[in-house]
Amino acid sequence: MNPVWRKRALLGLPLLAAGGAGLGFLAMLRGLSTGNYNPHGVPSALLGKAPPEFTLPALAGSPQPAFGSAELRGLGRPVLVNFFASWCVPCIIEHPQLMALQRAGVPVFGVAYKDKAADALAFLARRGNPFQALAADEPGRVAIDWGVYGVPESYLLDRQGIIRWRWAGPITEDTMSAELQPLLRRYSA
Amino acid sequence: MRRLLLLAALLLAGPALALDPAEQLRDPGQEERARAIGRELRCLVCQNQSIEDSDADLARDLRRIVREQVVAGRGDAEVMDFLYARYGDFVLLRPRLSAATVLLWATPVLALGAGLLLVLAMRRRAGVAAGPQPLSPEEQARLARLERAP
Numbered sequence: 528m529n530p531v532w533r534k535r536a537l538l539g540l541p542l543l544a545a546g547g548a549g550l551g552f553l554a555m556l557r558g559l560s561t562g563n564y565n566p567h568g569v570p571s572a573l574l575g576k577a578p579p580e581f582t583l584p585a586l587a588g589s590p591q592p593a594f595g596s597a598e599l600r601g602l603g604r605p606v607l608v609n610f611f612a613s614w615c616v617p618c619i620i621e622h623p624q625l626m627a628l629q630r631a632g633v634p635v636f637g638v639a640y641k642d643k644a645a646d647a648l649a650f651l652a653r654r655g656n657p658f659q660a661l662a663a664d665e666p667g668r669v670a671i672d673w674g675v676y677g678v679p680e681s682y683l684l685d686r687q688g689i690i691r692w693r694w695a696g697p698i699t700e701d702t703m704s705a706e707l708q709p710l711l712r713r714y715s716a
Numbered sequence: 717m718r719r720l721l722l723l724a725a726l727l728l729a730g731p732a733l734a735l736d737p738a739e740q741l742r743d744p745g746q747e748e749r750a751r752a753i754g755r756e757l758r759c760l761v762c763q764n765q766s767i768e769d770s771d772a773d774l775a776r777d778l779r780r781i782v783r784e785q786v787v788a789g790r791g792d793a794e795v796m797d798f799l800y801a802r803y804g805d806f807v808l809l810r811p812r813l814s815a816a817t818v819l820l821w822a823t824p825v826l827a828l829g830a831g832l833l834l835v836l837a838m839r840r841r842a843g844v845a846a847g848p849q850p851l852s853p854e855e856q857a858r859l860a861r862l863e864r865a866p
Contacts, residue, residue, distance in 0.1 A: 572804030658831050667777055674802040676760035676774055
């Protein structure tokens with residue numbers, strides 16, 4: 528190579544590397560703000576699989592029926608399984624989106640995680656009950672079988688009952704429009 | 717003497733674990749095994765601690781599961797597999813080698829390889845720049861002509 532060109536290329540190399548790193552950083556920041564990139568996120572080990580086998584009791588005093596893995600099979604339509612607790616602040620943030628899903632006719636199955644039945648019922652009485660079925664997991668063992676590591680956490684099951692999406696943290700309006708609604712359209716078809 | 721005793725007590729004190737005495741297994745051998753397994757498992761909540769070190773509720777639940785399974789006679793690998801099936805690579809402080817983690821494991825080797833290549837390239841260049849090069853046949857012919865010229 529011509530020595531002058533060689534020198535230019537060598538000078539340009541750090542610039543190129545810095546530019547590349549900058550672009551990468553920008554992509555990371557964008558991901559952080561849209562929620563697509565979460566450095567602390569634990570990817571679900573259950574994607575593409577059926578939920579674990581489980582049975583749970585109903586939430587005492589609630590009119591909604593309990594559910595287990597048997598009730599999640601063969602529903603013929605996508606369903607959202609939501610782990611929540613009355614003591615969980617992000618669950619309050621998320622709650623309006625769950626109500627919107629219920630209004631849109633999407634079945635939402637709730638699991639009250641490590642919650643006292645009375646507290647969970649009071650939470651739902653105050654903010655509305657979006658759940659078609661409602662189970663209580665006070666020991667939090669079934670949640671561990673699902674790979675839950677905090678509340679709120681939601682799992683979208685397709686028509687065949689296979690887990691297609693997991694969201695750790697509150698479902699916000701952005702999550703709805705960017706992630707959940709497109710997925711619901713895809714798996715309803 | 718008292719000071720010496722105090723110093724000895726301080727020096728001999730083990731690191732504090734998040735473990736509650738009530739959680740511990742009665743059999744010291746089983747407890748030791750449960751701890752060894754727990755030290756390999758990451759707390760999913762406070763992510764740079766093992767479940768043995770973490771105070772999070774989930775870590776306590778996972779410690780309990782590990783102990784239950786140890787008492788039930790499961791092997792170390794079986795206990796790890798149980799949690800791996802639920803939480804994936806993330807739960808292992810030393811992730812398994814898989815398509816998703818191969819880059820993680822290969823990075824040291826790749827970095828070493830890149831460094832070696834760089835050193836080799838620089839040495840080759842230094843070699844080129846250093847000593848005088850022998851003349852090519854054309855250059856020798858030209859030199860001979862010049863020397864012959866009056």
